[in-house]
Amino acid sequence: MDSARAHDLRTVLSGDDIARATRRIAHEIVEKAKGASDLVILGIPTRGVYLAQRIAAAISEIEGVEVPVGSLDITLYRDDLRLQPPRALEPTSIPAGGIDDKTVVLVDDVLYSGRTIRAALDALNDVGRPAAVRLAVLVDRGHRELPIRPDYVGKNIPTSSTEQVFVRLSELDGTDAVEIADGAGA
Amino acid sequence: MRHLLSAGELDRDTALLILDTAAEMSALSERSVKKLPTLRGRTVVNLFFEDSTRTRISFELAAKRLSADVINFAAKGSSVSKGESLKDTALTLEAMGADAVVIRHWDSGAPYRLAHANWIGGSVINAGDGTHEHPTQALLDAYTMRKHLRGGQGALEGVRVGIVGDVLHSRVARSNVLLLQTLGAEVTLVAPPTLLPIGIEEWPCEVSYHIDEVLPKVDAIMMLRVQSERMKDAYFPTAREYSRLYGLGGERMKLLPEHAIVMHPGPMNRGMEISAEVADSAQAVMVEQVANGVSVRMAVLYLLLGGAKELSE
Numbered sequence: 001m002d003s004a005r006a007h008d009l010r011t012v013l014s015g016d017d018i019a020r021a022t023r024r025i026a027h028e029i030v031e032k033a034k035g036a037s038d039l040v041i042l043g044i045p046t047r048g049v050y051l052a053q054r055i056a057a058a059i060s061e062i063e064g065v066e067v068p069v070g071s072l073d074i075t076l077y078r079d080d081l082r083l084q085p086p087r088a089l090e091p092t093s094i095p096a097g098g099i100d101d102k103t104v105v106l107v108d109d110v111l112y113s114g115r116t117i118r119a120a121l122d123a124l125n126d127v128g129r130p131a132a133v134r135l136a137v138l139v140d141r142g143h144r145e146l147p148i149r150p151d152y153v154g155k156n157i158p159t160s161s162t163e164q165v166f167v168r169l170s171e172l173d174g175t176d177a178v179e180i181a182d183g184a185g186a
Numbered sequence: 187m188r189h190l191l192s193a194g195e196l197d198r199d200t201a202l203l204i205l206d207t208a209a210e211m212s213a214l215s216e217r218s219v220k221k222l223p224t225l226r227g228r229t230v231v232n233l234f235f236e237d238s239t240r241t242r243i244s245f246e247l248a249a250k251r252l253s254a255d256v257i258n259f260a261a262k263g264s265s266v267s268k269g270e271s272l273k274d275t276a277l278t279l280e281a282m283g284a285d286a287v288v289i290r291h292w293d294s295g296a297p298y299r300l301a302h303a304n305w306i307g308g309s310v311i312n313a314g315d316g317t318h319e320h321p322t323q324a325l326l327d328a329y330t331m332r333k334h335l336r337g338g339q340g341a342l343e344g345v346r347v348g349i350v351g352d353v354l355h356s357r358v359a360r361s362n363v364l365l366l367q368t369l370g371a372e373v374t375l376v377a378p379p380t381l382l383p384i385g386i387e388e389w390p391c392e393v394s395y396h397i398d399e400v401l402p403k404v405d406a407i408m409m410l411r412v413q414s415e416r417m418k419d420a421y422f423p424t425a426r427e428y429s430r431l432y433g434l435g436g437e438r439m440k441l442l443p444e445h446a447i448v449m450h451p452g453p454m455n456r457g458m459e460i461s462a463e464v465a466d467s468a469q470a471v472m473v474e475q476v477a478n479g480v481s482v483r484m485a486v487l488y489l490l491l492g493g494a495k496e497l498s499e
Contacts, residue, residue, distance in 0.1 A: 076224040086493035088203060089210040126219040
C-alpha cells in the first residue's frame with residue numbers, strides 16, 4: 001500500500017459511490033430476475049465475497065426476503081497455476097440449498113482479463129447446474145482476453161494495462177474506495 | 187517445499203498451511219462431482235516396496251481427485267523382485283516423466299536417498315519408510331485431532347495425546363511425536379520398556395509404562411498396531427499379557443474423559459491392542475481418519491505439484 005501511495009494515486013470511486021453502485025446493482029438483479037426467489041449470490045474471494053454480502057443484504061432490504069449468499073474459491077481452477085508457486089486456498093461455501101436450477105450471480109471486485117471468471121464458471125460446473133449464471137462486478141477496467149462480459153457493472157473505468165486498480169473495502173481495509181495507481185514503476 | 191520426507195522437517199506455518207488446505211479439500215467429498223482439474227497432465231507414481239492397502243488407495247484417490255495420472259508400481263511381481271536396484275527403478279520412472287513419486291519402502295531412509303541422489307527431478311513423498319517416518323499419517327492424525335478438539339482452527343496448543351503400543355517399530359509414533367510437538371501438543375508415549383527405542387529420553391515427549399495412569403489425562407489416545415511382521419525377538423511374553431496390560435478394552439475406556447477421541451492408524455488387530463467394543467464406540471474416529479487421509483494427501487499433492495516447479499536444489 002505504501003509503494004502504491006508513492007505513485008500517483010487517484011480515487012475513482014468514493015465510499016458513497018460504492019454504496020450507490022452496490023445498491024443499484026441489487027435493484028438491477030431483482031428487476032432482471034423478476035424478484036429474489038431462486039437467486040444465489042456467490043462472491044469470489046477475497047473482496048468479491050464482501051461485495052456479494054453487501055448486494056445480498058441490499059436485495060433482502062428491497063424484497064424483504066433472505067437471499068442465499070456464499071463464496072466460491074477458484075484457485076484450483078486457475079489457468080496460471082503452473083506459472084507461480086502454489087497458492088493458499090480461500091474458503092468456498094455454497095449455501096445449503098445448493099445452486100441447481102437457481103440463478104447464480106457471481107460477484108467480483110474488478111473484471112480485467114476475464115480469466116478469473118472463466119475459472120469460476122468451471123468451478124460452478126463441478127458444484128451443480130444452475131439455471132443461469134450472471135456476473136456482477138464493481139469495476140470493469142477492460143482489456144478482456146476471453147469472450148466474457150459482465151451483466152451488472154458498478155463503474156466502467158477505462159485503464160491502461162500498466163495501471164493498477166485497488167479496491168478497498170471497510171471489512172478488510174478499514175475504508176471503502178477504488179483507486180488507480182500509475183503502474184509505470186510498479 | 188519440494189519433497190515431503192519427514193514430519194520433523196515441517197515448520198509450524200507449513201504444517202498449518204497443509205491442514206488448512208486439507209480442510210478446503212475435504213468439502214469436495216460432499217459434492218456431486220468429486221474432481222478438480224488442478225493436476226491435469228501431471229503423473230504421480232505410487233512406488234510401494236512394502237504391502238499397503240489403505241495408504242496406497244488413499245494416495246491414489248487423492249491424486250485422481252486432482253486429475254493427475256496415477257501409476258501403481260508394486261515391488262511384488264515387478265522388476266524389483268528380479269533384483270533391480272532402487273536407483274535403476276528411479277531412473278526408469280524418471281525416463282517415463284514422473285512428476286512425483288510416492289514411496290513406501292521397508293528400509294528407513296529410502297525416500298531420502300531417492301530425493302537427494304539426483305536420480306529423479308520430481309517430488310518425493312514419504313509414504314512410510316521402515317521404522318523411520320510416515321509424515322502424511324501424522325498430518326491426518328493432527329487434522330483429525332484439530333477438527334474434534336479445536337473446532338478445525340489453529341494449532342494444537344495444550345492438547346494432550348497418548349500414543350500406546352509398539353513405539354519401537356512405529357514410524358507413525360515417530361512422525362506424530364515430531365509433528366505434534368511442532369503444533370504445540372503434549373505427547374505421552376505408553377509402552378513396555380522392550381517396545382521403546384533406545385534414546386527415547388531425547389524425544390520431545392513424556393514416557394510412561396502404565397496406560398491406566400495416562401488415560402484420564404488425555405484428549406486423544408492413539409493405539410498402535412502390534413507389528414508382528416517386524417518382531418523378530420520376544421518383546422513381550424504372550425499376546426494375552428500384552429493385551430491385558432496395554433490393550434484398550436471397554437472397562438479401561440471408562441478412564442478416558444468423555445470428550446476424548448480414540449484413534450488407530452490401521453489396520454487394527456481387534457482383540458489385541460484394541461477391543462471390538464472400543465473400536466465400534468462413539469469415541470472412536472478410525473473411519474474418519476481414513477476420510478481425512480484423502481483430504482490431507484490431496485493438500486500435500488497440491489502444495490508440492492500444483493505450482494511452478496522450483497528451480498533451486
